[in-house]
Amino acid sequence: MHEDRARSLNSTSARPGPVLYWMDRDMRLKDNWALLHARALAGPSPLLIAYNLVPSFLNGGKRQLAFKRDALKELERDARALGIPFILLVDEKGTNTPKLITACVERYGIGTVVTDFSPLRIQRAWKTEIADTLPCPLIEVDAHNIVPAWVTSPKVEFAAYTIRPKIHTLLPTYCVEFPDLAAPETDMDVPMVDWKLIDARLEGWTDTIRFVPGEKAATEALHTFLNERLPRYGSDRNDALADGQSGLSPYLHYGMLSAQRIALLVVEEVQKPIEMILSKSRNKAKVEEGKTLALIDHAGAFLEELIVRRELSDNFCLYNPAYDSYEGFPDWAKRSFNAHRNDERAYTYSVEQFEKGQTHDPLWNAAQYEMVTSGKMHGYMRMYWAKKILEWTRDPETAMEIAITLNDRYELDGRDPNGYAGIAWSIGGTHDRAWFTRPIFGQVRFMARSGADKKFDTDAYIAKWSPRLL
Ligand SMILES: Cc1cc2nc3c(=O)[nH]c(=O)nc-3n(C[C@H](O)[C@H](O)[C@H](O)COP(=O)(O)OP(=O)(O)OC[C@H]3O[C@@H](n4cnc5c(N)ncnc54)[C@H](O)[C@@H]3O)c2cc1C
Structure with a gap:
């Protein structure tokens, strides 16, 4: 592995003992630089994996929890088959992960912790909190x-x-x-995960997503x-x-x-x-x-x-510390929004109306329905969807909040930097340039229904994803 892919998050000296891969963002055994680095550091010592599950991470719901649960069960099985004990830590509120990892380090006498990288606030805060108190080195590897x-x-x-x-x-x-990942032999006594609590939480849960x-x-x-x-x-x-x-x-x-x-x-x-x-x-x-x-x-x-x-x-x-709010927009966009705060909106909807696909625009409602039922809205429609939220809310701050809430609640790929950047691009002009001024949008790029009509058969899309069940 290229040495720059890893960085130390504390200056604590190494100590002998097993190596723990604190798996967070990258839930896989294959092609995972964080796991490979942990393996290399372990040498002949045992290697363990601990995953910190936050059931409602960033406002995700049962859809996301069920998707993770099934993947984690597969991970445990496959890791054990490779000789790597797998530990599941459950952090109910997302505030306890540092303590859970520290307890795990103490319990198993861990010598080094390796974790993967995420640029999101909550995951960075966990690492900052834990880094200086951990009795062993904490190393971060960008495996994403x-x-x-x-x-x-x-x-x-x-x-x-x-x-x-x-x-x-x-x-x-x-x-x-x-x-290749050649796991070291281990005779450590690590109990199998007891899935009952997580399973109970998902009892009776069914979904319409088409992703395994x-x-x-x-x-x-x-x-x-x-x-x-x-x-x-x-x-x-x-x-x-x-x-x-x-x-x-x-x-x-x-x-x-x-x-x-x-x-x-x-x-x-x-x-x-x-x-x-x-x-x-x-x-x-x-x-x-x-x-x-x-x-x-x-x-x-x-x-x-x-x-x-x-x-x-x-x-x-x-x-950009304000990646999920109005404050994170480029200055030119904020200036032009301020000049258009009092522009009349032909329509304004509440988050509930958006959520239920109850706008006047059948194309928008269809996109919302595609996301709610399939767990993944088409990429082109995501831009249209977010820009119309800007057009039909009282201000860009509210638009940003509504788009992030719905995106993170329903998209299987939500709660991701791509989502925060995509929404900031659509609503706030991030990574884009200033366009000519128009009402509500100021200098942020506008998107018209006619653009979608030119790209594909929008009537067929509406028929396919008609929001009859919302
Ligand atoms: C308003 C809005 C919200 C979005 N929300 C999310 C989100 O929550 N999660 C998410 O992963 N993506 C999001 N995107 C980016 C993009 O729309 C999706 O990544 C893409 O549609 C996912 O489908 P795919 O894997 O079939 O994409 P493909 O077109 O097959 O692209 C392959 C991969 O490239 C990356 N990618 C594609 N387009 C983009 C892009 N514009 N920005 C960054 N990476 C990209 C993704 O990782 C994607 O899986 C959003 C875009 C917008 C405009």
Whole structure:
């Protein structure tokens, strides 16, 4: 592992004992730099994994809890099969994680704690609280980004065009193959997780989502995408009816899949036809060439989202402390909002009306319904959805609050830097430029229904996701 991927969060000296991987953001055993680093530090000592489950983390509900619970059961089974004991810590209110980790360190005589990285406030606060009191080293590893967030940039980036060259320059150093995880032998007596309490909480819970949780399901979803949808990603991703996106965001959000693995496989997909062309005679190769060039375009469009846009969101949350509120918007946007505070709104809705899909706009209601029932709104519709919340609330502060509440309550990929950055982009002009002034929006980019009508059959989308059940 590149040494810059890990950083010490305290200066406590190392002591002998097992190594604990405090798994938080990245719920996977494969392709996980934090786990690999913990393994390397353990040497012949035992290696343990502890996951801190906060049942209502950032206002998530049973949908998110059930998704996590099933994935964690798979993780426990697979970790044990590798010889790594798995511990589940339950932090009811999200305020007890530092104490739970400290107790775990004491109970098992842990020598070093390795944890993964998240730029979100609550997870950073846990680490700050624990760092100085822990009796052993606490090491943070960025297992989520391909280029570690603190290596990419030491400051908040202005937009995709400022972070892109930095990431592109560093990719050859960091986007490399993962070593195998060879777990050390352990005879430690760690009890199996008692799932009864979590199961009881979810008793009778049913959902309409179409995503199967866990690392295995994530890998299957990735291979289906590579085979079936990557070759048309660039042309179909903005068509909300074409099933043209990867559908991987729930897995990426929970870290059930490594973005670096996805990038390595996408590059491999492109290399295969290139090698075929090189090995064929000139005439035959010409036929393949067009297809291959198209595939390169689609792969390029996908990697831009997967790497540049995703890692820009982590940069935003890492360096902008107000990433989830009006205060975090760029100054030009705040200035122009202030000039438009008293603009008349043709419609204003409460959070309950938005939640139930009870606006005057069937397209908006359909998008809301898609999110509530499937757990994932189409990417193009997310922009429209958030911009209309701005248009139909009394001020941008309220719009931001409503969009985050609903996004985090219903999206399987919610409560993620991508969500906070995406909403701040739509409502507050973050990572965007100033446009010409218009009512309510000031200089923030507007989005009209006619734009969606040009991209896809909006009537068919409305028919598909009509909010009849809300
Ligand atoms: C208002 C709004 C809210 C959003 N909320 C979330 C959210 O809660 N969670 C979330 O993961 N994404 C969010 N996004 C970003 C984006 O819409 C989703 O990541 C994408 O639609 C997920 O579907 P996919 O995995 O099929 O995407 P694909 O198009 O297949 O992209 C692959 C991956 O690239 C990343 N990606 C794609 N688009 C973006 C983007 N614009 N910004 C950052 N990363 C991106 C994601 O990790 C995604 O899984 C939001 C965007 C907006 C405008």
